[in-house]
Amino acid sequence: MKARIKRHLVILSLTATILGATIAAPTVGHASIFGFFDDTVLNIKSDTKGLPLTISTYDNGGQKIDQIKTKSAKIHTDSAMSKTDSNGNEKSSVIDIDYGKQRITHVGSTMIAYEGLKNYQDEYAQKHNITDQDKSVPLLNAMHQDFSNQWNSQKRVVVIRSQAGNPIATFAGNNVSIHNTEMKNTTKFVIDGHRLIVYRADYTVYPTASLK
Structure with missing residues (x-):
């Protein structure tokens, strides 16, 4: 873990240098630099004290199986099952969720x-029966009508789907960046400085303006 934290600190130092240059002379990559910086900071927090994560699992139909809310959690590849290929890529999909002493x-x-x-998917499902949704109106557009006051101030909407393509989660934010992870079948996002981890799922990032 110490080696991983040291690597994160080196990346953070280099990113801060690049960030300073970016602020002095803005470029098209300005937002991605901030995303990279935020991703590194969140990785350090995860490795040192964990993150206060809400964690949910879903079946293929998009039905939520379980959910836990933690004050401090870290998600990583199970060390006993870990196996890498000749290029150093992780081959095991077994992950551990460490929270507290559990x-x-x-x-x-x-x-x-x-x-x-x-x-927003959870909140929408509390008010509407998604299975009875008018099929002529795409679900995401229907959700936009419900949350337009909140979404119109956001530039991006992130939709997560189960492996069978059923929607399970929707998030909105101004700054959305996507990051690789050492865990197999896993993608990390940074949305306005906050962490989203997606394991074995489809996703799409939409410009909010496209939903109007």
């Missing part, structure tokens, strides 16, 4: 974990 081991079904963000 550990959950997970593999297979779709999982999302996030902190500091609102899952």
Whole structure:
């Protein structure tokens, strides 16, 4: 872990240098530099004290199986099952969720974990029966009508789907960046400085203006 934190600190130092130059002379890559910086900071927090994650798993139909809310959690590849190929890429999809003195081991079904963000899909499902949704109106557009006051001030909408293509989560933000991770079948996002982790799922990032 110390080696990983040291690597993060080196990256953070280099990013800060680049960031200073970017602020002095803005470029098209300005937003991506901030995303890279935020990703490194969140990685350091995760490795040192964990993140206050809400973690949910889903079946293929998009039905939520379970959900836990933690004050401090870290998600990583299970060390006992870890195996890499000749290029150093992780081959095992078995992951561990460490929180407090507890550990959950997970593999297979779709999982999302996030902190500091609102899952609009959950709120929408509380007010509407999605299975009775008018098929002539795309679900995301219908959600936009419900949350237009909140979404219109955001530049991006992130939609997460189960492996069978059923929507399970929707997030909105101004600055959205996507990052690789050492975990197999896993993608990390930074949305306005907050972490979203997606395991075994499809995703699309939409410009909010395209939903109007």
